[in-house]
Amino acid sequence: MKSLEVFSNLATSLDGKIATSSREFFILGSPKDLLLLRKLRDSADAIVFGAEVLRAFRRPCLPLRKNHRITNAVLSRDLRGIDPDWPFFVDARIDRVLYISGKLSAARRAKFAERSRIVELKSHDVAKEILRDLSKQGMSKIGVEGGGSVMWEFARQNLIDRYYVTIVPRILAGKGAPTLVDGAGFFPTEVLNLKLEKVRKVGSELFLIYSALGARGHRHPLLK
Numbered sequence: 001m002k003s004l005e006v007f008s009n010l011a012t013s014l015d016g017k018i019a020t021s022s023r024e025f026f027i028l029g030s031p032k033d034l035l036l037l038r039k040l041r042d043s044a045d046a047i048v049f050g051a052e053v054l055r056a057f058r059r060p061c062l063p064l065r066k067n068h069r070i071t072n073a074v075l076s077r078d079l080r081g082i083d084p085d086w087p088f089f090v091d092a093r094i095d096r097v098l099y100i101s102g103k104l105s106a107a108r109r110a111k112f113a114e115r116s117r118i119v120e121l122k123s124h125d126v127a128k129e130i131l132r133d134l135s136k137q138g139m140s141k142i143g144v145e146g147g148g149s150v151m152w153e154f155a156r157q158n159l160i161d162r163y164y165v166t167i168v169p170r171i172l173a174g175k176g177a178p179t180l181v182d183g184a185g186f187f188p189t190e191v192l193n194l195k196l197e198k199v200r201k202v203g204s205e206l207f208l209i210y211s212a213l214g215a216r217g218h219r220h221p222l223l224k
């Protein structure tokens with residue numbers, strides 16, 4: 001596999017949520033945060049996000065530079081509730097790839113295949129399979145844009161090199177609200193350890209960059 005650089009970029013509330021529990025689309029961060037999102041896309045060959053993001057946004061995720069062509073990659077079991085006539089599927093400015101782990105009817109598959117590449121995932125390690133496929137397509141810089149379930153797929157395998165996190169001065173609350181990384185979660189021996197690379201304060205927002213350390217797991221110093 002060609003060497004890959006994988007980063008994530010999400011905004012979270014002070015209480016670690018990325019959306020309200022209704023999961024409706026709304027812009028959590030400031031215009032500065034939105035600008036960062038689009039600038040990071042300028043540096044990426046592809047961005048990966050979950051079917052819930054597509055259901056909420058329905059439109060293509062575009063970079064800032066008009067002449068930068070980016071691939072929008074979506075992860076879904078079976079594209080349930082997703083309409084091939086949404087603006088996302090008809091916009092000529094992006095390339096699309098749909099990573100599917102379940103079954104699609106032949107008719108739906110044919111309709112989506114008119115404007116998207118469809119890849120059937122074969123293993124449980126969906127994030128590794130996605131990265132392997134994007135690498136095979138000649139891509140080397142991949143942005144993971146969430147939400148929490150898709151972040152889990154990449155984080156559980158420690159596949160993200162850099163985490164861009166914007167802390168937004170808001171409290172969203174709600175037990176069912178998605179967080180930066182959801183999924184089943186780690187045991188203490190598996191937690192990911194990160195290093196703070198950069199912190200920038202703009203108004204009441206904090207722009208953080210963390211890099212992944214190889215080491216996993218946590219033991220409290222008092223217990224050593």
Ligand SMILES: NC(=O)c1ccc[n+]([C@@H]2O[C@H](COP(=O)([O-])OP(=O)(O)OC[C@H]3O[C@@H](n4cnc5c(N)ncnc54)[C@H](OP(=O)(O)O)[C@@H]3O)[C@@H](O)[C@H]2O)c1
Nearest residue numbers: 010011018019023050051052053076077146147148149150
């Ligand atoms: N604040 C931010 O920066 C930010 C960023 C991104 C998203 N968001 C918000 O977060 C919410 C979405 O987050 P979320 O965690 O609910 O959903 P998500 O991660 O966007 O998408 C979840 C979906 O991805 C698919 N998926 C996940 N794991 C899979 C696997 N192993 N195999 C196959 N498909 C898999 C499934 O699609 P199917 O249901 O089709 O099977 C699943 O329902 C939205 O409200 C969005 O607006 C906020």
